[in-house]
Amino acid sequence: MVEPSDEELCRRIAERDADAFELMVDRHQGRAYRLASSILGNEADARDVSQDAFIRLYESAGRFDGRSRFSTWFYRILVNLCIDHHRRNRWWRRLAPLASPGGGDDPDERAFDPPSGEAGPEGEAMLKQSVSRLRPALEKLSPQQRAAVLLQTQEGFTSREIGEVLKCSEATARVHVHRGIAQLRKLMGND
Amino acid sequence: MAENHPDTELIPYLRGELSPDERARVRTHLEGCAQCRESAEESSAIVSNLARVVDDVREPDWADYQRELKRKLRAAQAGNAGVRGRWRWRRADVRLPVFGWPSMAMATAAVAVLAIAIVMHRGSGGSVQAPGVDQLELQQELSSADVGLLANYHVVEHLDLLENYDVIEHLDELEPGDRQNHETPS
Numbered sequence: 001m002v003e004p005s006d007e008e009l010c011r012r013i014a015e016r017d018a019d020a021f022e023l024m025v026d027r028h029q030g031r032a033y034r035l036a037s038s039i040l041g042n043e044a045d046a047r048d049v050s051q052d053a054f055i056r057l058y059e060s061a062g063r064f065d066g067r068s069r070f071s072t073w074f075y076r077i078l079v080n081l082c083i084d085h086h087r088r089n090r091w092w093r094r095l096a097p098l099a100s101p102g103g104g105d106d107p108d109e110r111a112f113d114p115p116s117g118e119a120g121p122e123g124e125a126m127l128k129q130s131v132s133r134l135r136p137a138l139e140k141l142s143p144q145q146r147a148a149v150l151l152q153t154q155e156g157f158t159s160r161e162i163g164e165v166l167k168c169s170e171a172t173a174r175v176h177v178h179r180g181i182a183q184l185r186k187l188m189g190n191d
Numbered sequence: 192m193a194e195n196h197p198d199t200e201l202i203p204y205l206r207g208e209l210s211p212d213e214r215a216r217v218r219t220h221l222e223g224c225a226q227c228r229e230s231a232e233e234s235s236a237i238v239s240n241l242a243r244v245v246d247d248v249r250e251p252d253w254a255d256y257q258r259e260l261k262r263k264l265r266a267a268q269a270g271n272a273g274v275r276g277r278w279r280w281r282r283a284d285v286r287l288p289v290f291g292w293p294s295m296a297m298a299t300a301a302v303a304v305l306a307i308a309i310v311m312h313r314g315s316g317g318s319v320q321a322p323g324v325d326q327l328e329l330q331q332e333l334s335s336a337d338v339g340l341l342a343n344y345h346v347v348e349h350l351d352l353l354e355n356y357d358v359i360e361h362l363d364e365l366e367p368g369d370r371q372n373h374e375t376p377s
Binding site: 022025026029030033034035037038046047051052054055058059127130131134135149150153154158159171174177178181182184185188 | 199200201203233234237240243247248267271
């Protein structure tokens, strides 16, 4: 049986088809949650915001005009919610450092996680350390840069699609990605 | 010159996103620019590690996530329906404090000032004033027909108003102070 496309599901959701909505959530919940978690750096917030994005999807499915890919349209909703959430909570974030996903809150502590052994003990440990340093560095990017970088690395979006999500030109999206990566390189180099 | 470095095109180049012409131009530049080659290598490593960061995100219990989502969706739908109905009421309600309450407060203050002025005016007389025409008429009515009712108040206070309506209706026919006739009305 051929799986319905996202666009087809979206059309059915606009007609208040509960099964279509359930299938859509099943299909996108993991990616949406991971992206929100990476942008927000907080699992509880990622849960709330990604669920809000699905609720927005349900409410506004009728407005999807099919001119862009469904994923571009949906991730625009999600990323905007993440950026709004980040803005609303900016004052609080200054007081309470973001909890790191995937484990304890102390990056240094996670840097000494036992290696898995798949890439050799030393290589795996170095990789984990590098990843654990990258996570807090990611938090230092602007929400737009972070979203642009993550949409590219996680979702495989092109610069044009990132521009559609962030409502900017393709050239500006490239600048966001470039500056984000350059900032990460700088932060990793300074550590 | 810095402006000739294809900085913003390095990632798209690495991802194979560029057009053939752009790709050829960036490739040519990289062959002659050690700085950009180094930048491309470091960027590539960062992108690779970023994928690892994303992969490390701990996933929630999806069944629980979906239950919560359905609950939130129902609440949002109920909220939307409620908001549509409540919106006009809320607007009116919101306007009251803005436009209504000051007016009401001013009216209340005016009434209070008027009442105080009347009391002070009466009090400033110093002597008991003669009753007006209306007051005299009221006193006359009380002293004639209704005195009987007042005299038989002890009857009224023991009656059930609904069950003894007849008694109350003819109360003025009782003799003042007649206790015997009212105890068990039939």
